[in-house]
Amino acid sequence: MSALLAEQRVEIRHLQKENEAQTAKLRDLELQKPELDQLKQQIQAQTGELDTIKTRTNVTENQVEALNSERKVKQVAFSASLLASGSETIGPYNTHTPLVFRHVVTNIGNAYSPHTGFFIAPVRDAYHFEFYIGAHGHASHSSGAVLVRNGEHIFIAYEHQTSHYGSSANGVTLLLEVGDDVFLRLWTNTRIFDSENHHSTFSGHLLFTM
Structure with missing residues (x-):
């Protein structure tokens, strides 16, 4: 009986250690959350900027094509x-x-x-x-x-x-x-x-x- 109780105590200590480790990881994740949110915002901003650049590039390409067409007509x-x-x-x-x-x-x-x-x-x-x-x-x-x-x-x-x-x-x-x-x-x-x-x-x- 005492042997079983000792084994349970060992298991409890092991679980406590795992729980403490997981709690520490959770704290780290919570500390990193603002950084993750900021990174997400930066990614969203960069995505929006990239879309804007793509739109401007398409407009520029269309303008170039129009100018080339107009130039050809003028010849x-x-x-x-x-x-x-x-x-x-x-x-x-x-x-x-x-x-x-x-x-x-x-x-x-x-x-x-x-x-x-x-x-x-x-x-x-x-x-x-x-x-x-x-x-x-x-x-x-x-x-x-x-x-x-x-x-x-x-x-x-x-x-x-x-x-x-x-x-x-x-x-x-x-x-x-x-x-x-x-x-x-x-x-x-x-x-x-x-x-x-x-x-x-x-x-x-x-x-x-x-």
């Missing part, structure tokens, strides 16, 4: 001569006839079509156009072409001489809306000449945005 320029190959005098005709400048040397932005002869404005901007028209002299037929915007005659280049080669030129700055078209028409009863030397040309480029 518009073309130059073309009348014939793709060989030499030929075109005209005269008894009506105004659209001209298609097929030999393209520059077409940044692809706003000019060598299949239709039309320049289609991709954005609302100010554009500048130049055209040079030439032909060999003829007693009855001059050389001439008119720049057309949306069916409206704007400026003409015109020259008449009876012999030798003659040329004329003109240029204009236009405010175009998106989808406006610009092209050249051969003037009634006139002629135009081109060859591998590219005498007759049509060019244009974007000046600035509005």
Whole structure:
């Protein structure tokens, strides 16, 4: 009986020690709780700051993409001569006839079509156009072409001489809306000449945005 009682006392002391150790750990945890709460607050604050940075980064990336897209749209320029190959005098005709400048040397932005002869404005901007028209002299037929915007005659280049080669030129700055078209028409009863030397040309480029 005394042996059993002694064993129980040993067990009680062991449990007391475990209890004291657990109580000490609990005290340590309680002492660390403010630090843990502060650490949690710091983590939450850092998480919020990280979210803010991510949002700003996304906004910046979107702005960069928008600026790049806008920059690409602003890159518009073309130059073309009348014939793709060989030499030929075109005209005269008894009506105004659209001209298609097929030999393209520059077409940044692809706003000019060598299949239709039309320049289609991709954005609302100010554009500048130049055209040079030439032909060999003829007693009855001059050389001439008119720049057309949306069916409206704007400026003409015109020259008449009876012999030798003659040329004329003109240029204009236009405010175009998106989808406006610009092209050249051969003037009634006139002629135009081109060859591998590219005498007759049509060019244009974007000046600035509005």
